[in-house]
Amino acid sequence: MLKDMLYITAGGFLTIKDRVQKELNALENRGKITKEDSKAFIDKLYERARAEHNENMEYFKEVVNELNLASKDDIARVEKKLDEILKKMKS
Incomplete structure (x- = not known):
């Protein structure tokens, strides 16, 4: 049960990470943020996820x-x- 909860949490995080990455890529393509800002945001997201984990x-x-x-x-x-015990009983 605990393992299932951890897998569900990990799956949820990966889904969120993919959506965030897609949105960050769109913002990069429109010139709203830099690649460095995007990477910093993802790094911060990972760090928070690790701490939460x-x-x-x-x-x-x-x-x-x-x-x-x-x-x-x-x-x-x-x-x-x-x-x-079983070995002792057999001998």
Whole structure:
């Protein structure tokens, strides 16, 4: 579920980025802004997106931690222990 939310967010960002880039290109072609202004705007957009992504990741980590969900490492340890127990039972 969390992974799906991240994919949806990323997809939304890419859609917005494409629309913004298209509009910036149109403004460049009409001479309303320079290529440098366009690049600076896109760079700023990426930086804000990265910051937002980092904040979201921290939030998701807190939620997962509060829910006390098992991590991949936790599951791997349990599987290993279970394998050891099953081997002992067979011998």
